[in-house]
Amino acid sequence: MNTTLPVARKANELTAALAARHALAILAGTAFIALAAQIAVPFKPVPVTMQTLAVVLVGWKLGGGRGLSAAALYGALGSAGLPIFAAGASGVGPSTGYVIGFVLAAAFVGWMSRENLSGWRALAVFGVGLALPYLPGLIWLSAVTGLGAPWSWPVLSVGMVPFIPGDLFKLGIAASVATAWAWRRRR
Structure with missing residues (x-):
């Protein structure tokens, strides 16, 4: 005999459905970051991948908690050996600090994006989000390469300036997308 009240049963079903939707969103965010890491734009002197753009966009659309989870899952899978980092790389190496920073960036942008994000606010939030990976990135790069302190020119010239x-x-892309999205929602 089932002693669960119909209301409680319905609540359990809704909770399970919501959990599945959240998990699917996190997996989709992780996949988006991994795919964007393989897209290189030929800037000089260093080609630039789109993974940091994907990280801030995932944080923006998924929110702080799910954005953090998607970026953390990306980092965990790549560190565990799945070739999803830029140029198909995996494992722990000189760029691991930046991957740690992706978690901070996605969380920050997600938490700051609870309201509509457009215009100058979008520039500020995405600007900070794109800068956040440099903090752990430069510290890690300094530690593993021995080039000097994280703020020294040898580290900055390799790990940030290019x-x-x-x-x-x-x-520009992230702020434009968010502003267009906000404008479209207002119509």
Whole structure:
């Protein structure tokens, strides 16, 4: 004999359906980041991948918790050996700090995007989101390469400066997409 009340049974079904939707969104976000990591834009002197753009867009659309989860799953799968990092790389290496920073970036953008994100606010939120991976990235790069302190020119010249033009390009794309989305929703 089933002693569960119909209301409780329906609540359990809704909870399971919601959990499945959240899990699917996280998996889709992880897949989007992994796919974007394989797309290289030929900037000089260093080609730039679209994974950081994907990270901030995933955070924006999924929110802080699910965005964090998608970026963390991306990092965990790649670190465990799945070839989903840029150029099909995997494992722990000099860029691991940046991957750790992706989790911070997705969470930050997601938590700051609870309201509509457009215009100057979009530029500010996405700008911080794109900059966040540099903090753990440069610290990690400094530790594993021995080039000097994270703020020293040898580390900055390899781990940050070449990527600034690409980040500005991605900032423009992310802010434009969010602004267009907000404008479309207002219509």
